[in-house]
Amino acid sequence: MKRxxxxxxxxxxxxxxxxxxxxxxxxxxxxxxxxxxxCVISGGKFEQFEKxxxxxxKADPIKLEALHLMPTCGTRYYRxxxxxSKWNKVYSEDFSEEDKKEIIEALNDGLDELDMREAKPWxxxxxxxxxxxxxxxxxxxxxxxxxxxxxxxxEKKKKLxxxxxxxxxxxxxxTGGTTSIDVTKLGIDxxxxxxKLMEILxxxxxxxxxFGDRLQEGGNDYPVKAMGIDALEVSEWQHTAxxxxxxxxxxxx
Ligand SMILES: [Mg+2]
Numbered sequence: 001m002k003r004x005x006x007x008x009x010x011x012x013x014x015x016x017x018x019x020x021x022x023x024x025x026x027x028x029x030x031x032x033x034x035x036x037x038x039c040v041i042s043g044g045k046f047e048q049f050e051k052x053x054x055x056x057x058k059a060d061p062i063k064l065e066a067l068h069l070m071p072t073c074g075t076r077y078y079r080x081x082x083x084x085s086k087w088n089k090v091y092s093e094d095f096s097e098e099d100k101k102e103i104i105e106a107l108n109d110g111l112d113e114l115d116m117r118e119a120k121p122w123x124x125x126x127x128x129x130x131x132x133x134x135x136x137x138x139x140x141x142x143x144x145x146x147x148x149x150x151x152x153x154x155e156k157k158k159k160l161x162x163x164x165x166x167x168x169x170x171x172x173x174x175t176g177g178t179t180s181i182d183v184t185k186l187g188i189d190x191x192x193x194x195x196k197l198m199e200i201l202x203x204x205x206x207x208x209x210x211f212g213d214r215l216q217e218g219g220n221d222y223p224v225k226a227m228g229i230d231a232l233e234v235s236e237w238q239h240t241a242x243x244x245x246x247x248x249x250x251x252x253x
Contacts, residue, residue, distance in 0.1 A: 003036065006038055007210045008039070008211045009213060009220075010040055010042040010049065011042060011213075012214070014052075018052070020051065020056045022237070032247075033063040038066055039197055040070065042073075043073055046071045046089075054087075068201075070193045072129075072188075073189055075185070106164050107164060109163075111125070111137070114156075116137060118137060118139065121139030121142070123139040131188075132182055132184045133182075134181070134183070135183075136177075136180045157175045160181055161175050189220070191223035191226065191227040194210075194227065210231040210232070211231070212232075213236070215233040
């Protein structure tokens with residue numbers, strides 16, 4: 001079976017967590033883009049892709065046409081437009097105004113009913129990220145020390161999450177960072193993104209090869225493996241580099 005797409009998780013697979021791509025990986029991806037369509041999928045936002053992937057990816061603009069970016073698990077999709085020399089958002093599946101209203105109401109209710117509303121928060125409590133609404137209980141600009149002291153055993157967050165989840169069962173409510181609760185649509189994971197990619201590029205599961213660092217059950221890459229796509233687990237980007245060099249070597253010989 002000829003592989004058409006090589007797909008990657010970002011953090012821990014192509015780059016170290018929260019860090020930019022190394023020159024070595026940038027060079028390998030540059031070469032890979034000549035032979036394959038390449039997809040990068042992550043739970044993070046597009047800004048995360050810019051920081052970790054695009055800032056150090058020195059590929060020729062024409063090669064970038066083979067690169068498919070799927071932030072927030074494929075609820076957003078970006079392609080490079082050579083004529084405009086920029087990344088274009090092909091689609092984003094944002095909440096409707098109605099959905100947002102319902103979610104924001106539930107988040108506010110949670111704070112009030114559970115008596116967790118901060119009298120003097122640091123900045124806005126609720127952030128609308130389009131396809132995700134995030135509640136930061138102390139405000140978005142709260143100092144790290146304050147955040148860490150707020151709920152060291154995760155009990156408050158859990159209580160808040162359970163309360164909100166019960167109010168809006170048609171959405172996914174998850175605890176996020178130290179003081180945050182994230183609300184997304186139900187059933188959004190990397191398998192969702194892969195389904196979208198297969199639909200867009202008209203390819204089958206067998207034509208995709210996926211690399212991720214969290215492929216064990218419960219990991220955020222696991223849904224891709226579970227849907228039947230061949231998936232290779234790496235524990236650091238260097239492993240990905242070794243495998244990709246091997247793939248590229250068989251092509252050029
Ligand atoms: Mg990862």
